[in-house]
Each structure stands twice: as C-alpha cells, then as structure tokens.
Amino acid sequence: MRNKRLPSFGTANLIKKSKETHPLTWRLNKEGNTIWLKEYIKKDGYLAIKRTLKELTPEEVIKQIKSSGLKGRGGAGFITGIKWSLTNKKNVKTFLLCNADEMEPNTYKDRLLLEQEPHLLIEGMIIAAYANNSNKGYIFIRGEYIDAINIINIAIKEARNKNFLGKNILKSDFSFDIFIHSGAGRYICGEETALINSLEGYRANPRNKPPFPGQIGVWGKPTVVNNVETLCNIPSIITNGVNWYHKLCLPGSEDNGTKLMGFSGKLKNPGLWELPMGITAMEIFEDYAFGMINGYKLKAWQPGGASTGILLPQHLKVQMCSNGILKLGTRIGTAILLAIDNTIKIVSFLKNIEKFFYRESCGWCSPCREGLPWIVNILKNLENNKGKYKDIDILIDLTRQLTNGKTFCGHGPGAAEPLISAIKYFRNEFDKLMV
Template structure:
C-alpha cells in the first residue's frame, strides 16, 4: 500500500493553498529534511509566532480556526489549550504528542512522521510557545521504527539550527523535545494511559477529573495532542483563520483538511489529504477507484476498527464528524476500510473482538469480562455451535459496554462495530446457531441498535 496524497491518476496538484499538510511531500517518498523543509517555507510559521504573536494570541488563533483533534475524538484543540493554567508561577508544563497510532486500518500519522518529521516538530514548537511548556515528548508506537529514526534525526537537525533547546530564535524561550517509543499497547492511545506509560507505570487510564491540563505528567499541567492535529498548527499560524476555514466543503461543520484513506480490496488503496465534507462515495470511487474486479462492496467502516459498519448506500454521507453521525456512527480517524462480499461478518467480528479483548487494560469489569465473553460467543457462532439466545446476549453486551458504562472509551469503541454488524447482517449470525440448541436466557432485554 502506498502512502500518498495524490488523487486518481495523480490528477490533483498539491499546493500550499489547498494541501497544507502534504504539499511539501517528495514524489519519491523520501523524508524531507531540514534544508529542503526550510526551502519550502518550513519554520516560517514558527518564526512568525515567536516574533509577532503573543502566546495567548496563538491559542486564540487556533481556537478561532475551528481545528479539532485528529486522533478520533474530535475535541476542539483551542478549547483544550485554553484549559492549561494561566498561573505564570507554574513553570513546569509538558506537551505530549500522541503518536501511538494503533487503531487498525489507520496509518496517517506514520506517513507524516516518516516523510515530514519537521512539520510535526514545527507544530509542537509553536504549540509549546503558546502553552508555555518547556519540555515535549513524542510518544511513539514502538513498531514505527522508521518514524523513530527520522524523528530523532529531525530533532537533532532542529537543535543544531537553534530551533530547539535554549533561547530559541533569540526569544528567551526554552523547549526540549524527546522521542519516546512505547511498548505497543492500544490503550496508550487514551491520553491518561499514555501519561501513565510515559511515567513508567502500567498503561491504565486515569480517573478524570482531574484532567491532564491540571494534573498530568509527574503531576504537572500537560497537554496531549495527536500528530495530525499538531501538524495543522503551522499552516493556521502562517495563513490565518479565514483561509483555513475556507478549505472545508460547504455543509461541513469541521474546518480545514483531513488525511483520509481507504484500505481493503479496492483498486487504489492509499491516503489522501482532502477537505472535510467530501462524500464517502467520492473517496471510495474517485480516489480508491472502487472495488477490484470480481469483488463487490458489502459494507465499510469510515474511520478505523472502532467505528460502526455502514452499507454502500451510506457512501453519500459527507466525511466529517456530523455527517457520519447522521448515518449512525463516528468519523474516527477518517481512514476507511472496504469489506467485500466474500467476507463472513461473524469471522470478521470475531477477529476484531479478539484484538480489542487482548488490548483491554483489564481495569474495569465490563471491559475485562465483557469483551472475552463476546469473543467466546462469536467463536461458537462462527463454528456453527451457537445457542439460541446468543445473539441477544451479544446485543446485551453492546449495551452494557456502551458509552458511559466503562472507565474509558475502549469498550464502547470495541462493541460499536459488533452492534452495527448484527443490525445489518443478523442473518449471518443466525446461520451459526445450531438448529438443535437449547434456548438460553438472554443477558438482558435485547437492545435495538440504532433505534
């Protein structure tokens, strides 16, 4: 699979005015190092932020831009920044970049870190200036070895150029940046679990409040942002709020552009920078090229394994948080997966729930016990050994592990695809119920998904 921001037949020219994240990419896929990055206007936004903007003005600009988190939750970035304490006596603060990208079918942050490492560093530098943080960490998925190598080289280049370290750009502002590779846990994508892991603790989510802005790394104020989120900051500072908002399609409530992609048995799997508000059909047909010959689209997920399945008729939904919510699920990471007509949904869900069950931190009972229970039931149904009432029990688990029922969002994300799969393809689950099975009382009153 290629990591590219080109459209079909390379028909879209990437320029700064329309592709703020990807216009600097090299056609050969090699990393853009410091000299080339600066030749392409790199660090100009950082120089502007340091020379011409007060720290609070940077925060307000990001807030006015409408930038939202690109990791999946979609929380307004400027609002999150505004939660950091204003007390100047608190001189130890941290900025964390969540680069743990372990969502299945998602690889957008990997492309940015491998090919444009200085874009992330510039975004963190501006953010650190705005938030008055003196130290930053890029918490990186351990399997991303190439990204780690490229980020470490880029950090050293930036230090040598006076863009990191002491008295940056003669401003008197100090900022140190470190690349920290994790041990490979999905739960580290949750910001407080990430903080615990960074401190050397078990990667369990923390109770909130207090939120990291008040009590974060080593008890100090901390802001955690996703890779793609931070990479949007330089363009917003350089070109302004009105320009950034103008990038999105009409009807979209989310501003700017988004790295979107399609995997599965499509003709042109890949990754593209597109304006918020494009339709799923445009992404699927014009960019991914539709299904390969001999395959038919059965269903699709809009943004990672933790989002619900949608049918082909839902492709006309606009790709932004509210647009996808209208058809019953979440935008997630924006990297879609096509499921072809040869796939059995019970087998697919068994595979997914095994992953989510394995990656549970085990802290709360619904997640720790409920996900393995779903795997046991799905495995029986997959083998044709399901019992009457198993589907109702699975739907009961979807409800008991849903939003607000568990300590963090891991379990709700894990069962969302399960609920939608039963909703749209119940007959495939029913086919795995043994004809002579005894009636087993369901877990609870059946929950009608999507009612």
C-alpha cells in the same frame, strides 16, 4: 530490518497540490522520501514559528487556533484551541505530549507525517509549547514505527543545530526541547491518561477524569496531549490565517480544514490522501480508490478505524466530517475507511476485530475485561456453527454493558460500536448460525 515503506500518495500524486489547498502534504514527493530540514526551510518551513515568536503572544496563538475551529485528529474530535485555553498554565510550566501511538487497526495516517514531514510536526509542537508555557515535549510513538523513530530523532537533531529547538529559540526568551518515548506496543497507550501513566513508567491503565491532563497530567503537572496530525495543522493556520482555514472544508461540514483520509481493502487504488473535510465517502471510493477490484463487491465499510461502526454501501453518500458521520450513528474516528467485500463473513470479521480489542483491554474494569472475551467466545462458536439460540441476545446485552459511562475509558465503547452496527445491518448472518 526496515519496515516496509508506506505507499506514497496513490492518485493524489496526480492531483495538483499547493500550500493553499494541501497544507499537510504539498511538500511531499511521490517517492515518499523524508522532507529534511534544508528542503523544509526552502518550502516555507519554520516561517510560522518565526512569526509566532516575533509577533504573537501565547494568548494570541491560542485565540487564533480557537477561532480556526481545528478539532483534534486523534479520534475524539475535541476543539484544540479550547483544550489549550482550559490548560492551567498560570505560573506553572506544562508538558506537551504528542500522541503518536497510532495502533487503531487500519490506521496509518500519522505514520506518513512522522516519516515524511518530521519538521512539520516539530514546528507544530514548538508553537503549541509556546502557547501553553511548556519547555519540554515528548513524542510518545508506537514502538513498531522504527523508521519513524529514527527519522524523528534525526530531525530533532537538525532542528537543535539550527536553534529551532533548545535554549532561547531564535534569540527569543522561549526555550523548548523534544524527547522521544517509544511505546511497547499496547493499543491502550493511545488513550491519553494511559499514555501519561506509561510515560511515567507505570502500567498503562487509564486514569480518572477529572482531573483532566490539562489540570494534572504527567508528573503531576498540567499537560497538553495532542495527536500528530492535529499538531501538523498548527503552522499553516498561523501562517495563512483563520479565514483561509475556514474555506478549506466543503459546504455542510462543521469541521474545518483538510484531513488525511484513506481507503483500504480490495480496491483498485487503496491509498491515503489529504482531502477537504466534508468530501463524501462515495467520492473517495470512486474518484480516489477507483472502486472495487473486478470480481469483488462492496458489502460494507467502516469510516475511521476498527472502533467505528459498520455501514452499508448506500451510506457512502455521507459527508466525511463529524456532523455527517454522526447522522449515521457512528464517528469519523481516524477517517481511514475500510472496504469490507462480499467474500468476507461479517461474523468472522467481527471475531477478528473483537479478538484485538479483548487482547488490548487493560483489564481495569469488568465490563471490558470480562465482556470482551465472552463476546469473542460467542463469535467463535457462531463461526464454527456451534452457536446457540440465545447468543444474539447475550451479545446485545454485553454491548449494553460496554456503552459510554459504564466503562472506565473509551476502549470498551469503541469495541462495542462495530458489533452493535453489525447486528443492526447484518442480523441475518448471525441468525442463520444459531441453532
């Protein structure tokens, strides 16, 4: 059965888009159809790889991506050019992995790019592979993304037929090909080292870092892992240059470029839009999502997926960029915002989120394996009016065991973040459920 299609771009369809202002989405149509090879080429597609292979050395590509300041769009926000420059590629072939696991609840940005702009991703991967001395790339894709898997498969065949993939690409001495690996539906597979284990056929536990994948990654070889959206940014940076890229964001933002941002919940116009880094959450709420549906009020919101903090309506004036959101003690994450309305009880909301994190824990380290089910039990008891006087102290203590450095990977701290902020801003809702 076909997956339900993503709603295409909501109000963004009404906004005039150009390749200068919307490098990720200017080619898309309002029907949400895939941009296949013919149309992609007609709309400047594969110009960046032609230029790269003709004019740039791998070192020059890395220099350009580094100067652009592009940060990874997978959630951690590491500077892409630095990651590439730290990858060991001296006399050794590397692997390129595209992380298309996208299982963060309330996140659907990579799906749009995979389904509608497959050649933009392929072109970004070819350039990344050229820069990092890689002949083989894998797209590790969420198993439920059936349409996306089919579409990418067809696009890869199209690209091979025109020699954008394969041996001696466009008569150069560079060869590269892409293979798809679909996941079996575990959130932890999105963590880059668990992804590598899974690709190798092992249980998806995260690996020790260091060594980082750039030193020892898949099958013991240096490996670059990048998110779908990160890779989709590469072609336009090569074509339009670093200065252009720097000008895309708004004043005050330390993140450059544009970003796919969305807003979901009981909103008049929920959707997904390509927006400049540094836009305020209030602008997205009012000008793109058109505010709450009549009869609902905004009670709280999350800036970028289930593993980011819960914020209040007065925080909407914050700029959507990592330095802006950091001031509120949380992360921009995937930049898909969620509106929590006045009918939702914070304790019940959290119970659902934490249940997800508990189920998705790989069980490798005890604070996460033991702590998350304990948290879920307490939240369930509170929800059923069976809370005890000490519950809030236990919850606070459990979140302290889940901070960075106390767990083996970022899953535990991510699970703690919404709970810590909920206790900070909605303590009264917990207190009144304790006897």
